[in-house]
Amino acid sequence: MTDNNNNNKRKMAPRVICLFDVDGTLTVPRGEITPEMMDFMMKLKEKVTVGIVGGSDLDKQKEQLGDDVVSRFPYNFSQNGLVAYHNSEIVGEQSIDKFLGEKNVSRLVNWTLKYLSELDLPVKRGTFFRVQV
DSSP states (O other): OHHHHHHHSOOOOTTOEEEEETBTTTBSTTOOOOHHHHHHHHHHTTTSEEEEEOSSOHHHHHHHHOTTHHHHSSEEEEGGGTEEEETTEEEEEOOHHHHHOHHHHHHHHHHHHHHHHTOOOSSOOOOOOOOOO
């Protein structure tokens, strides 16, 4: 009887992890996941470990993939990997201002803006930086 129960259990590849980008992979850029794609992801996570990776912050991922994205998939990396979750728990968090310090970030941004302002480009737009904290 035990053998039959073991045969009926799903078999996972324990050493395989599949990481999926959000924009342009799981969704159209800045869009919501389709029911078909979510169904595929739920079936896939029965076979392998599945994780989500994205450049946006977690709030944007929730808009795109659902409020339960952190609990639905065992791994989640938002803000280009600066914030990491495993099994719904935050396991790592880093930011450029924490790493370099506010004074050095300010110096870096000022130098970069000055450098970019002096470049001679055929088309140049924008004069700001967006720092995700």
